[in-house]
Amino acid sequence: MSLPLPLSILDLATVTRDESVGEALEASTTLAQRAEEWGFRRIWYAEHHNMRGIASAATSVLIAHVAARTERITLGSGGVMLPNHSPLQIAEQFGTLAELHPGRIELGLGRAPGTDQETVRALRRDPAASERFPQDVQELQGFLGEHSTIPNVAAYPGRGTGVPLFVLGSSLYGAQVAAALGLPYAFASHFAPDALQRAVALYRAEFRPSAQLSAPRVLAGVNVIAADSDEEAQDELRQVQRQRVRLFAGRRGTSLTDAETDVVLDGPAGDQIRSMTRHSAVGTPDTVTRYLEEFAALADADELIVAGAATRRERWWRSWELLASKVQTGS
Template sequence: MSLPLPLSILDLATVSRDETVAQALEASTTLAQRAEDWGFRRIWYAEHHNMGSIASAATSVLIAHVAARTERITLGSGGVMLPNHSPLQVAEQFGTLAELHPGRIELGLGRAPGTDQETVRALRRDPSASERFPSDVRELQAFLAQDSLVPNVHAYPGRGTRVPLSILGSSLYGAQVAALLGLPYGFASHFAPDALEQAVALYRKEFRPSEQLSEPRVLAGVNVIAADSADEAEAQFREAQRQRVRLFTGRRGRSLTDAETDAVLDSAAGEQIRSMTRYSAVGTPDTVARYLEEFTTRADADELIVAGLAPRRESWWRSWELLATKVQGAAA
């Protein structure tokens, strides 16, 4: 079966256990090349800092690397955390990418810092920068167009590239900003699911057409683990949840046993970690395909952004291959 809407990929460039950063980035590059052949529409890379298991902190650099090794697939950020940067610098970076790879680059923008407060200080950013998010988006948009909002300052490269923008979020605030600016809205339901339906409804209700977008467009995140058997998929899902416990307790690797992480997950305190992956398609390819259809309706989405949740590299590859074969109709 094929879904009646586009399917794209969110790649965190995850560094698996017993894997180097270089190996993780090589896997992300290979995934992009295969995804291009499989018919996925786009791949987004997310900006996270001070997280040893994620290698996409320098998002624009990773996009440049992957773009040079692919030919057609659209590449972008999911997202660049704008409070961590000046709009001018982001315009220059993504303007450069757009000049090198015309028609293939886009820019998703988030308001959160993508890290903890100590790392925010290390980034030399003002903690109140997130309060300027709407005006910073407008400033960035102008830098990428022809008319800068900053007198006598232009983005070179960047000016005139009109790199498409999207607003990413997990709250009503992001939905309101996206609607006000007439931009696509990407909801992070793959890890922050609570406000999905309310935020999407608000966005669609308050959307104002813009030069970039005439009608509202919703992209919703969903986790996927596809495996050859239901039991195998469920075992992988449990392992992925264990990894989250280790990540959020700051005790990754072998410092917590499986029994210890299971105890956390099965406790009341573990409910928040379990709820983060509420929207997850886990099972055989048929089960995953049915779930994605149902989730599309629930999310009122125009496009799904799929995050691969399989915890180990071998199972991660198999999950993508099964998804591509079943949902995309590709010869994986």
């Protein structure tokens, strides 16, 4: 049994316990090299700030590093949080990447800041910038194309590279923006699943063809924990839920023990954590494959983008190896 639709990877460059940031980034680089051999379509890296367990904050820098150490696999952002940046700077960064690695770079764009409000202030960004998201996407398109929307301002590098754009979202708003601009839509169902089906249906109904895309294309995020037994996978899922608790606590500078995280998980807040990981393929390779097939139909997705959720590095590698054995012919 193998998956019949393309599969890509969302790598958060997670820093596991007792691991340095450098070691985590090296693991991400090695994953990209192996994913290229296994036949995965693309790898995206997400912009998160002020989260001690995630090392992908400087997204374009990480992409540059990985691109220089791989040969074919497509690399991009999943996503760059556009309100944190000027469109010109993003066009220059990803235009540079596109010139260095032609045909391999793409750019996913999100509207949320990817962090908490204190960090938004530290980023020196305008909290109202998200309200300009559709206009900023169009401005970025202009910089990456041949016709800037701002007179006498062009992106060098960037101009004429035509870096493909994707709109990321977890709400109806993102679906509307992607549909209106004729761009692919990637739904963050791996951590914010509530509006998945409504957003995808709205996107497909309202899609307007564009120079980049003639028909709607949907990518849906899903967590995967593959293991040699269902019991081992379920145990790792519990560890993932504990890690989610720690990630949020870490923003407040708090370190929690397993016992303390279990108190949170077994209380009312645990319902929210479990809801966030609702779309998770957990089990043996056959169990995971069946779940992904069912999820793709549920999401009405053209492609799945998988977040490897295992928290211990050895289990993380084993999960990818087992998944790869099922997706080679489908990718």
